[in-house]
Amino acid sequence: MYTAATRRRGIYTAATALLAFTALQGVQGGAAAADDGTTPTTGPGAPATWAPQGQALAGAATTADAPLMQPGVTYHDTIKVGETRMYGITLDAKSSAYASAFALPPPGGRVAYNDGIELKLESADGDDCDSVDAHFGDDGAVRPVGSAVSRLIGVDTSCQDANQYTLSVHRTSDGASDPAAWPLELRYVLEPPLKSGAAAGHAPDGLGTASPTPLTAGTPQQAAGGTSFETAAAVKTGIWKDRVLPGETRFYKVPVDWGQQATVFSDFSSAQTTQSSPYVGSGVRLAAYSPVRELIDDQDHSYEGTPTSLYEQLAPVSYANRAADDSDVARVRYAGWYYFAVTVHPDVAQAVSGPVPVTLRVDVTGAAQSAPAYAGDPKAAGIGIDAHDVSAANGTPQSAGSSSGTSARRFLGFAALGAGTVLVLALAVWVLTARRRAVAAPDTVTQQLPPQSGFGPPPSW
Template structure:
């Protein structure tokens, strides 16, 4: 914001009061030279203050002298603000392929409206992001339910903390599948219900929410999806050859780092959750091994039972599976093997198979429990070994564009899988500071340019005044204004 600064013409004093000042020419107002200098010094001080602000912003966004971030990066829910209602009749309407943000308090239930036709399968997700450092108890979490206007339960799911103090983003998605169930098949007004469970000892503050709803078009009339490939469930041998490439996981689905088959390395601070997305095409099966390396131990007696975690999510943000291991500074490993991607999986009785029913970016979240900070110093080195089985196959014939819902894999998805966070943002915690730094630098530049032009104009006015004969010469003077 630029503050407008006007110059008010001073009152003439004639020969009374202070009288003409030194170096004054006829027509120059008393004290103008002093006001000129004071204004210049004020402008310079403003520039210096903004420069200091810029330096502070840059310094705050840089790692500590050890080269590591000073604090865990956190997910800042994005999207349009949408206040969920306390009753279904007042539920605000959600639009497809749109991200929303809200908050939810302990024990609170919120409702959001979703209008569906009789052909489109729909998926609504909600994720809560408790503040870093807040207290959560076992069983705290959120519970989702999708209902029709007639009160039919279309789907329900929940996500709860499984350990004391396990602060991290939690959530999943619920769905309305066409042709799979007998209920919730018609065109109707549906409602997404989000409820927060909370222990009495947990922090009472509201949790930020990020919500999203997407639609999957129906298949073209007369077409059927091919059956799932016949892959086994035996876990493949982890990759042991090749150079590990650097990745920097994002703090959310929207900033997840794109990675593909190969070996990737990263570093995760206690209290952080880092997201990675892997493009998996129709007919392919992905396995991810997360190797948590040894770190510098500071307390041999510390033990965190769920110290490290690996979670897998579908392209519509539905939780597929989540595994954790104890961690006390010694290396350990977790793996997630998903079913081969097939449209026909939606009819599977196994939930973990049924959720792998479309090609697209599958998300893997790596979490280090906040209490790991009591056992080790600094971040935990993590190596992700990603393996893909099976050749990509042609997808089903959709009667519409499934890409709007994030379904499908194209050449760009593969070529952009270079380990960088989406959008190039390293973390939400530093982006605001980096913006502030650039804003301060820009404001300082504007002030400097304005100050230079103002001084040049003042010197030209002074020169014109000196060349004009005056009836009364000054008694003494200091000459022209000094050069800045």
């Protein structure tokens, strides 16, 4: 029968459905917000920065005490001036390995030429497997600096055995630089070997000498660059617009499959100047990184408040690139997400007002080819992409690390919507049943209504 309880139940059901709808709208509207606490750049304010993620891991001063890292796990630590931090890595005799470290000096700090970190991967008997330096230039711009070192199976002649290896991170510093400890973010991944007898293929001819042509066709779309690899905005072939504050580094990632070649232009627009003749040397920068966070190349240019452009063109992706003599080619040796970091120098804030508009022209060319015959799942190392990765690249973060909060909110929204739907269906069945009963015995239904209830018989539906 249609009673006050029925009305309350209907109101409750409607409220539940409304809450579910609101939750879903919140998920969709907040998808562009980074889960590390930063938001997309929309106007003047403090520059967003990379906050180190992962598990705390205190590096040791000796190889004997080096704490073990696990593959695919992100760690964070700190490093002082002149300090060397060591971390243990256990490797088999089949998998190639890549260990990355990034220093994250706080905004407003002082850095000088050759300040930075130096990475080295060593075997148990002291062989130098790989080493790389990640130093600041003479521009004094504080930004994330780092790269990755590797142990390649079948390419190098040393460090091929199954054993305990050590990743060491050493901090160099000029005497006039900020002596505060720097946060570190570290990670290492394993690339499975090819199946026995599988061909590695042949490396392409390389980059060539012709300058690429920027992509100009298409309607520009909005992107919200992240502050780290984990929160990088996923973008595909197209034109993408963003705004970067002085002192910020914004990350974007591009899905590039086997056999494909990526070219990214970063156009820095004019901005409202606050000086008559503004000039900032190395005022803007564009850097390219591999799927394992290895620096491929970077470029910088002065900024005067007028338009300027930088570009990075990668080699076509090939497993055989790992044997190339050109390091820029050798680092493009697997399909996956390739990262591009856009930096605006902190001193630009003295020359212009507010953020600098940036246009990314992303062009991925070539037909996707079949992946090599891996003896294992390379996706665990972030190697390889699929059709979903490309279709989902809409200018917002797509990685698991950056979307976990959104996924949870989306789950709650759909759970609420599901509960509301069930209640709505149950109510509909109840009302229909009540209506049939009312038709069969209208007097009985009317007599059972509470006196002075204010409700009449069930409405005609």
